[in-house]
Amino acid sequence: MSQTASPENLTARYGAPKKGRSARTQRWLIIGALVLSFAAALYFTIGNAVGQLSYKDVGYTIHSDTSASVDYEVAKDFDATVQCSIQVLDDSYAIVGHQIVTIGPHEGETQAEREQYYRTDLRTESRGVSGIVDSCWEHEA
Numbered sequence: 001m002s003q004t005a006s007p008e009n010l011t012a013r014y015g016a017p018k019k020g021r022s023a024r025t026q027r028w029l030i031i032g033a034l035v036l037s038f039a040a041a042l043y044f045t046i047g048n049a050v051g052q053l054s055y056k057d058v059g060y061t062i063h064s065d066t067s068a069s070v071d072y073e074v075a076k077d078f079d080a081t082v083q084c085s086i087q088v089l090d091d092s093y094a095i096v097g098h099q100i101v102t103i104g105p106h107e108g109e110t111q112a113e114r115e116q117y118y119r120t121d122l123r124t125e126s127r128g129v130s131g132i133v134d135s136c137w138e139h140e141a
Contacts, residue, residue: 053082053136058117060088060131068097068122070131075115076138079105084136086120088128097124097131102139 011017021029058071068088076082081104088097099122106116122131 053080053138055084055133055136057132060128062088062128062131065127066124068124068128068131069119070122070133071117071119072133073115073117074103074136076103077114078108081105081139082136083139085134086122086131087134088122088124088131090126091129096126096128097122 054075056073058073061069070086074082083100083102086099086101087095090096099120101120108114
């Protein structure tokens with residue numbers, strides 16, 4: 001009772017085999033996928049550069065047992081208002097001075113002008129050994 005699997009029997013049982021995509025269709029699908037990938041990469045690259053808030057420590061000066069200054073750079077949108085937490089630390093990394101500074105909108109047109117340098121003078125409880133920008137965030141006015 002063995003039946004052989006002839007092409008006619010298989011076609012009758014499962015239907016006609018599906019035709020594959022033509023070489024031209026495959027080529028257009030690949031080109032379309034590459035264009036979409038490039039557009040997505042460009043969108044995320046430009047989208048992340050604009051509107052991004054960044055900050056970094058530039059330096060600090062310990063003036064005395066009760067005074068220090070922290071220099072830092074903040075890059076933000078021109079019309080944005082941000083707040084930054086500035087800290088002075090002692091040799092055991094304890095916070096001996098802390099201040100939250102508000103940085104308002106500023107003038108500018110180019111990407112480089114988004115970056116501004118600031119100095120914050122802080123009073124300290126005891127002698128510090130370093131000064132840092134702990135964090136910055138956008139402030140809703």
